[in-house]
Amino acid sequence: MASKTAAAKDIITLHGSAAIVSEFFCYAANSILYNRAVYPEESFVKVKKYGLPMLLIEDESVKSFMSNLTSQISEWLEAGKLQRVVLVIMSKATGEVLERWNFRIETDTEVVDKGVPREKSDKEIMREIQAIMRQVASSVTYLPCLDETCVFDVLAYTDTDVAVPFTWVDSDPKLIANPQMVKLHGFDTKIHKVDTLVSYKNDEWDEEE
Amino acid sequence: MCVLVDNMDAGMSTPSYLKAQTRCPLQEHFLPRKSSKENLDRFIPNRSAMDFDYAHYALMDGRKGKDQSAAVSSPSKEAYRKQLAETMNLNHTRILAFRNKPQAPVDLLPTNHSASLHQQPKSVKPRRYIPQTSERTLDAPDIVDDFYLNLLDWGSANVLAIALDHTVYLWDASTGSTSELVTIDEEKGPVTSINWAPDGRHVAIGLNNSEVQLWDSASNRQLRTLNGCHQSRVGSLAWNNHILTTGGMDGQIVNNDVRIRSHIVETYRGHTQEVCGLKWSGSGQQLASGGNDNVVHIWDRSVASSNSTTQWLHRLEEHTSAVKALAWCPFQANLLATGGGGGDRTIKFWNTHTGACLNSVDTGSQVCSLLWSKNERELLSSHGFTQNQLTLWKYPSMVKMAELTGHTSRVLYMAQSPDGCTVASAAGDETLRFWNVFGVPETTKKAAPKTAPEPFSHVNRIR
Numbered sequence: 047m048a049s050k051t052a053a054a055k056d057i058i059t060l061h062g063s064a065a066i067v068s069e070f071f072c073y074a075a076n077s078i079l080y081n082r083a084v085y086p087e088e089s090f091v092k093v094k095k096y097g098l099p100m101l102l103i104e105d106e107s108v109k110s111f112m113s114n115l116t117s118q119i120s121e122w123l124e125a126g127k128l129q130r131v132v133l134v135i136m137s138k139a140t141g142e143v144l145e146r147w148n149f150r151i152e153t154d155t156e157v158v159d160k161g162v163p164r165e166k167s168d169k170e171i172m173r174e175i176q177a178i179m180r181q182v183a184s185s186v187t188y189l190p191c192l193d194e195t196c197v198f199d200v201l202a203y204t205d206t207d208v209a210v211p212f213t214w215v216d217s218d219p220k221l222i223a224n225p226q227m228v229k230l231h232g233f234d235t236k237i238h239k240v241d242t243l244v245s246y247k248n249d250e251w252d253e254e255e
Numbered sequence: 256m257c258v259l260v261d262n263m264d265a266g267m268s269t270p271s272y273l274k275a276q277t278r279c280p281l282q283e284h285f286l287p288r289k290s291s292k293e294n295l296d297r298f299i300p301n302r303s304a305m306d307f308d309y310a311h312y313a314l315m316d317g318r319k320g321k322d323q324s325a326a327v328s329s330p331s332k333e334a335y336r337k338q339l340a341e342t343m344n345l346n347h348t349r350i351l352a353f354r355n356k357p358q359a360p361v362d363l364l365p366t367n368h369s370a371s372l373h374q375q376p377k378s379v380k381p382r383r384y385i386p387q388t389s390e391r392t393l394d395a396p397d398i399v400d401d402f403y404l405n406l407l408d409w410g411s412a413n414v415l416a417i418a419l420d421h422t423v424y425l426w427d428a429s430t431g432s433t434s435e436l437v438t439i440d441e442e443k444g445p446v447t448s449i450n451w452a453p454d455g456r457h458v459a460i461g462l463n464n465s466e467v468q469l470w471d472s473a474s475n476r477q478l479r480t481l482n483g484c485h486q487s488r489v490g491s492l493a494w495n496n497h498i499l500t501t502g503g504m505d506g507q508i509v510n511n512d513v514r515i516r517s518h519i520v521e522t523y524r525g526h527t528q529e530v531c532g533l534k535w536s537g538s539g540q541q542l543a544s545g546g547n548d549n550v551v552h553i554w555d556r557s558v559a560s561s562n563s564t565t566q567w568l569h570r571l572e573e574h575t576s577a578v579k580a581l582a583w584c585p586f587q588a589n590l591l592a593t594g595g596g597g598g599d600r601t602i603k604f605w606n607t608h609t610g611a612c613l614n615s616v617d618t619g620s621q622v623c624s625l626l627w628s629k630n631e632r633e634l635l636s637s638h639g640f641t642q643n644q645l646t647l648w649k650y651p652s653m654v655k656m657a658e659l660t661g662h663t664s665r666v667l668y669m670a671q672s673p674d675g676c677t678v679a680s681a682a683g684d685e686t687l688r689f690w691n692v693f694g695v696p697e698t699t700k701k702a703a704p705k706t707a708p709e710p711f712s713h714v715n716r717i718r
Contacts, residue, residue: 111357118353129348138359197359202351206654210351216656217352 059163063237064123068116070175070233070240071149075112075133075200076102077182078147082189084135084196096176114213115200123151123238126158127208131200134220138195143220145189145246152239164236174233178242181230188228189246222247349654385647385657389688390677392661393426395419400664400683402579402596402623403490403504403531403547405448407668407681412455414472415670415679417687418446423460425472428672436470437477450492452499455673459499461489467501469513481518484509491533493542500542502530508544508554525552525567531579536591541568541607543591545578551593553607569610575599582625584650586632594622594636602636602648616653618646623667628693629675635692637680639665645680647692659690 058066073095080090080101085108090101103109122128128151135145157164201217204210225245232241397420398406406418415426416436421444423436439446439462448461457478460468467481467489485503493500498520499511506526511518523544532545542554553569571593580594580602589608595601600621604613620638627634632650643662646655664683671678676694681687 105358107358111353111355114355115353195359197356199352199356204349204351206349206652208349210349210655213354214351215354216654217350219350 056165056167057163058166058235058237060124060157060161060237063157063164063235064120066171066235067123067151067238067240068120070178071119071131072112072116073100073102074147074149074178074182074242075115075198076100077179078133078135079103079108079198081183081186082135082145082192082196084192084198096172096179098176098179100179118211118214119202122202122204122208123153124158125208126153126155127205128153129203129205131202132220134199134201135192135196136199136220138197143222143247144192144196145244146220146222146225148241148243148245150241150243152241154237154239157237166234166236171233171235174231177231178233181242185228185230185244189244190248224248383694385659385694386691387657387659389659389661389680390691391689393687393689395681395685395687398681398683398685399445399447400667401447402577402665402667403529405450405491405531405533405579405668406446407670407679407687408449408451408458409670409672409679410451410455410458410472411453411673412472413673414451414455416449416451416458416472417668417681418449418460420445422446423449423458423470428677434475436472436475437468439468447488447490448492450494450499452494453496459492459494461492461501463488465489465503467492467499467511469499479513481511481513484511484519490529490531491544493533493535495535495539495542500533500535502526502533502544504529506530506546506548508533508542523552523554523566525570526550528577531577532581532593534581534583536583536589536607537585538588541589543581543583543593543607545574545581545593547577549574549576549578549595549599551578551581551605553591553605553610569605569607571603571605571610571612573603573612573615574601576621580622580625580636582627582634585627585629592625592627592634594618594625596623597621597639602634602653604651614651614653616648620644621665623665624669624680626669626671626678629671630693633693635669635678637666637669639667643682643684645669645678645690645692657692659692661688662686 077100079085080087085103085105089104091104092099093102094100119128119131130148130150133147134143136143156162201220222245226248227243227245230242230244232239395417399420409415413428415428417424417426421441422438423446424433425436426433443462443464443466445463446460447463450459452458456471456473458470458472460470462468465485465487467484469478469481470476471478484501485505485507487504489501489503491502497512497514499513501509501511506528508523508530509519510521512520526544526546526548528547530544530546534543540556544552544554549572551571551574552567554566555568558566558568574593574595576596576599578593578595582592584590584592589606591605591607593603593605600619601615601617602622602625603615605611606613618636618638620640620642622636623639624637625634633656634648634650635645636648637645642658642660643665645659645666647657648654649656662680662682662684666680666682668681669678676691678690678692679687680690
């Protein structure tokens with residue numbers, strides 16, 4: 047796509063990058079919820095995004111939670127204050143953290159401070175995100191089965207000087223003890239660089255016995 | 256599928272894709288299986304608790320900061336450095352979760368996220384609920400709206416004393432009943448300071464005419480009057496066993512022994528303007544005083560003699576406004592927190608042993624009062640314009656844990672209940688509000704039984 051019109055599309059602004067990242071997070075979270083069977087399959091609806099059939103949950107409370115999340119994340123991204131977003135999957139019965147999807151964000155502070163745009167082809171970002179989505183979908187092959195009913199939560203790691211609306215509370219990091227970690231692909235909008243990592247609880251230790 | 260193991264998994268012997276194939280929990284070879292449960296005789300690292308990057312940094316004498324410059328070293332080192340820089344900032348990171356959780360998949364109640372059973376060495380105490388509104392509001396008509404006075408104190412017998420213009424009222428917190436202690440004569444008053452003695456029975460009242468009266472709250476009788484300590488109003492008082500220290504508008508601080516006839520035992524000179532903040536340390540060895548001259552003095556009892564001119568142990572001049580808010584840390588010796596007034600708006604932390612300023616935090620609003628929590632490592636500050644809020648900070652990170660609003664004018668006076676759970680605040684808006692901000696010691700104990708079953712259920716799965 048070397049045409050002149052495509053060149054105009056290649057300009058990424060801070061606002062645009064924040065939108066891309068928060069949108070990515072929304073779809074990625076939905077995908078994780080679907081693939082890890084946190085919510086039953088029938089509560090998801092198919093949409094086309096990133097050139098793939100993506101699934102979005104229909105449940106109102108989850109949808110509103112997600113939209114609040116993405117708008118706040120977008121705000122923090124534009125301020126350059128967001129360090130990472132973590133989607134935590136916990137057992138509903140025991141509250142034990144079983145899986146932790148860690149999206150680490152690196153912001154180009156120059157863009158935040160000076161507002162200079164960057165250049166990167168839309169298509170390329172799309173391709174990178176596609177790769178991540180495919181990886182998430184295929185993660186079922188190595189992630190341990192989540193037999194019990196699970197719930198999820200989202201944590202945001204921000205700078206301490208960030209303006210926090212009252213709808214957000216401080217939380218503990220909800221880490222997993224002795225996790226296994228798998229690094230997935232990341233994507234880069236040249237303003238925000240997102241790395242994905244999933245850590246999960248080790249399978250039953252007695253299996254070796 | 257292309258699964259890459261992050262290089263930060265230093266020491267992890269087997270990549271995860273192998274795990275998928277064998278379905279066998281391959282552990283890192285230095286980490287035996289039940290390590291987290293049994294304490295074997297070798298050091299078993301706990302991955303999630305380990306700060307790998309910090310450990311690497313400590314070992315390698317690593318570099319600081321977010322190093323954006325091109326790395327000469329391999330990409331793994333670059334990743335390390337980036338992760339390191341990020342983790343180094345962890346002290347400056349806030350972890351937030353959205354308050355309104357989505358509905359759980361099955362229609363039952365959502366899980367309590369508080370019962371987390373991972374073996375972090377840092378305590379994962381459930382975050383307690385801090386009510387955002389005052390638990391109780393009482394009327395405090397005619398309370399004098401003067402920054403430099405100290406009109407509220409909560410005694411150890413659980414009785415709150417508040418001075419409203421010329422009258423001192425006592426409010427019994429256990430019964431909720433109010434009684435009038437005394438109404439001062441017109442020419443002597445108004446009351447400018449009030450302070451309970453450690454026994455919770457005797458109370459000292461400082462007056463506008465420079466007198467200090469000593470009252471017995473049990474019999475509602477005046478015991479004595481201390482005269483001659485000051486030439487102008489007594490705005491601050493502090494007890495140290497039998498010594499009543501008085502701070503005056505004349506800038507003088509006088510130690511009075513209330514048992515003897517000639518009560519003045521020592522005079523501290525140093526402040527050039529009104530002494531509005533006065534607090535003895537927990538040990539009773541050091542006295543902190545804050546004045547309208549923006550200076551904080553630390554006086555030490557071991558530095559004796561009222562003859563020498565410079566008796567103070569430390570003279571702290573960093574504040575740029577009057578310092579009324581002073582609070583000694585209950586869990587760390589020699590740590591003093593001070594708060595500056597309208598032109599300063601900062602809370603500063605001092606090592607009173609060396610006189611060094613440990614930290615300074617801009618709060619954005621005049622700091623009228625400071626209180627340390629007795630149960631947790633937290634600090635409560637009260638403010639004025641514009642929010643008139645009480646802010647609860649986590650110490651030492653100085654992360655804001657809560658902001659309590661309700662007062663419509665600057666929160667000049669604060670006092671803590673003897674059990675350390677409730678804070679009373681009074682402001683020029685003529686209200687006295689009570690806040691359950693410091694939590695109850697029992698709730699933290701209650702959390703333990705909730706988490707206790709978890710390790711046991713874990714054991715069941717192993718065997």
